[in-house]
Amino acid sequence: MVKEIAFQMKIATFLVPLLGICIVLNSCQRKVKVPNVINDLPDLQQGETYFEAGDYLRAVQAYEAYLHHDISRRNHDRVLFHLALAYAFPSSPAYNQQKAIGLFERLLTDFPESPYKTQAELILGLQAQIDRIKLMSDRLNSQVEELRSTVQVKEQQLKQLHMALEQLQTNALQKEEQIRNFKLELMQMKTDLTQREERLKNLKTELEELKRIDLERRPSQPE
Incomplete structure (x- = not known):
């Protein structure tokens, strides 16, 4: 929840300058009126x-x-301001952001006392914020792409590990089955061994009995 709020605050911080520059540009366009007679x-x-x-x-x-033609410099600050706006409006067919910035800066340099100074400074400040945000956005996009590539590599590695684990599990099951079979065979062999030992014991007993009977049946040797 905290991360989500922080993310929304960042978005709001980014949108405020963008909204501000739109308001400034529109207000400038409305407020600077052409006199009826020039x-x-x-x-x-x-x-x-x-x-x-x-x-x-x-x-x-x-x-x-x-x-270009007027050398009196009268109204040059107003012309520079309007010319910069004409280049700055995104809907303008003459849209050129770099030219607009250059004209606003020229206005501030050549006419530091102009009534258009405050608006020009505000627009340049907002544009600088937008440029910084765009740079941050480009860096973040680059980082996101790198992370996506890393994630894809890790996912592939994870897939390979899963396959290896499944193979190991299959091998383990096979080994366990072999062990069970060996145990069964060993138990059977022990049972057979016990039976054979018992039979051998019985045979020995029978043999001893036969020897005894044979000795008893033999005639005595004369002295």
Whole structure:
């Protein structure tokens, strides 16, 4: 029971970060709204429009074009954050986890005072936990496979031992049967020996009696 509870707690510990990152990503997508009027470069306006519409592939193209051409660095933290999310959403056709992580890290490095800093740090922290859990999972899977292989080898060895034991038991039964037969033969031989000894004794007695009778019947020798 204790092991089962501990196992469930471990599972819960693993699921919390996964659930957290989903909540953060969804909340970020809902909270970051596009203003009704954007007085900025067309690429930025297009990127925001595509992002809000869920067309992440085109949003990525527009955002990257904006970052490439705009040298003012205005709104770059927001663009980096949205661009990272567009790469981070699993449902996005532009999904690329490594690019998303790189963009979040770039946001923290280039814009340490950005209002998106806290959310970026939280997402990176959760992703780091997921990576650690995945690494642990891979190691556990590897250990499980090794244990399965070991179990299969041990099961084969156990099967062979069972077969050897059955053979030994069969041999033991055969030996016991042979011993019983030998004992019966020995008992029969002892019985025969006793009978023969008794017969020999009787024969000796008869012989002595015959000798006595023979001596009595013989004539006396003259003196």
